[in-house]
Amino acid sequence: MKRISIFILIYTTVLSISAQTPKYEVRAAWITSAYGLDWPRIRATSPDNIRRQQEELIDILDKLKAANFNTILFQARTRGDVLYRSKIEPFNSILTGTVNGDPGYDPLTFAIEECHKRGMECHAWIVTIPLGNRKHVSTLGKMSITKRKPNICVPYKREYFLNPGNPETKEYIMSIVREIVEHYDVDGVHFDYLRYPEYAPHFPDSYDYRKYGKGRDLAQWRRDNITEIVRYIYKGVKKLKPWVKVSTCPVGKYKDTSRYSSYGWNALYTVHQDVQGWLGEGIQDQIYPMMYFRGNSFYPFALDWQEQSNGRHIIPGLGIYFLHPSQGNWTVDEVERQIHFIRAHKLAGEGHYRVKYLMDNVQGMYNALVENYYATPALQPSMPWLDSIPPTHPTHFAITHESEGYVRLKWSPATDNDPHNAPTYVIYGSNTYPVDITNPENIIAQRVQGTEYVYTSIRPWNAKTHFTVTAVDRYGNESGPAQ
DSSP: OHHHHHHHHHHHHHHHSOOOOOSBOEEEEEEOOGGGSSSOOSOOOSHHHHHHHHHHHHHHHHHHHHTTOOEEEEEEEOSSOBSSOOSSSOBOTTTTSSTTOOOSSOHHHHHHHHHHHTTOEEEEEEEOSEEEEHHHHHHHGGGSHHHHOGGGEEEETTEEEEOTTSHHHHHHHHHHHHHHHHHSOOSEEEEESOSOOTTOTTOSOHHHHHHHOTTOOHHHHHHHHHHHHHHHHHHHHHHHOTTSEEEEOOBSOOSOOSSOOOTTOOHHHHSOOOHHHHHHHTOOSEEOOEEOOOGGGTHHHHHHHHHTOTTOEEOOEEOGGGGSTTTTOOOHHHHHHHHHHHHHTTOOEEEESOHHHHHTTGGGHHHHIIIIITSSOOBOOOOTTTOOOOOOOOEEEEEEEOSTTEEEEEEEOOOOSOTTOOOEEEEEEESSSSOOTTOGGGEEEEEEOSSEEEEEOSSGGGOOOEEEEEEEOTTOOBOOOOO
16 A cells, blocks of 8 residues: 555656746756766867867856856866876876876866856866776776885776775875865766666675674674765865865665665665665765666655755656667656656755757757746755855945946955855846745846846846845855845
């Protein structure tokens, strides 16, 4: 009866909840650099090709901005190589065609700056434990971590992995994270494959288990190892920049629920990720469970994540790649129902895997977002467990009508309780007064830096006549409107 009840609940909820756009919602897309799956396709081998490689990324970001996305998960580390200037690991060969080849610019810096120009957050997406197959590791040569720190690396089924059972592993991962967080203005660090390989009873960690197991069974010891890495990284990031979001994309089902079985494929038992433990302990800000399923393999488990969230952001990853005929040939209404469900149950948003399928508008998915689900902008949900105090509201708000169609808005700056971060601003406009800042249709721009903004309407017949501005801190707390 429980299963029947949940199916009825899901079905009626999906039909009855409209696609009304929330004001606060994470709308994320993964940009995959591994093998150039999403970006880059062009190698940076000349000044012209550098420009073209950058324009590739700009085109992606422009299209996501036009669809009111607000979060970019940019793959900054693949398997033992990176897409930024690192003193620890080499450049990924996808940039230039050569291992550790200099692309002539810093891709992560470029991605962050271009995201911020468009009012979007940029999170550094890090593939954590896997290091690649033997061929890949051999191409890195002496720069490979398997050569530089072989004591924390293990071979398993023709691949190499960092060994979560070695205490030095968490320190090495944190050195990579520290390099990113200290030197780049990222809004988040996002961990992928922070887990053991699937169904790995013979993973070669028996020596470490005998040394560090302390009476625990093997499965619990492995879960504790992953949790300790998560804890160590979270605390390390918060000491450096407490506003930087820490997130992970775990296996999409935590474990069996009272509503439905995971059929043996879940985070807790298959790959030793105790994600609900992480949420309960408060050592994650966001979770992007990889919910690349449909029907009743999606809804009960999405609800379970939300019920166990401890107030943190649950952002299901949607498997939009399954819309492609070669992948699964889902119909677009499968994904639409999932978005309805996410909103009906007040999850924090959704992520789309991968961006290529948005760019290609497979089965009209991109159009559906632009025309319906993401028709209006959305701000980032706040993180009250880190900071719940909004900035002061902007003051001395002034409006100057300049040449035809141009309006200059100016204000005096707001202040925040965090002295390390000046607030950014959200511009609102409407044809009614006072401007309703609760209505996302009135958001004109977000993450505006400085205290001036020039407004012009792309469509003169839709021009706004009344304006206001609010201040937002890096924890997502928004002030009242300008006075």
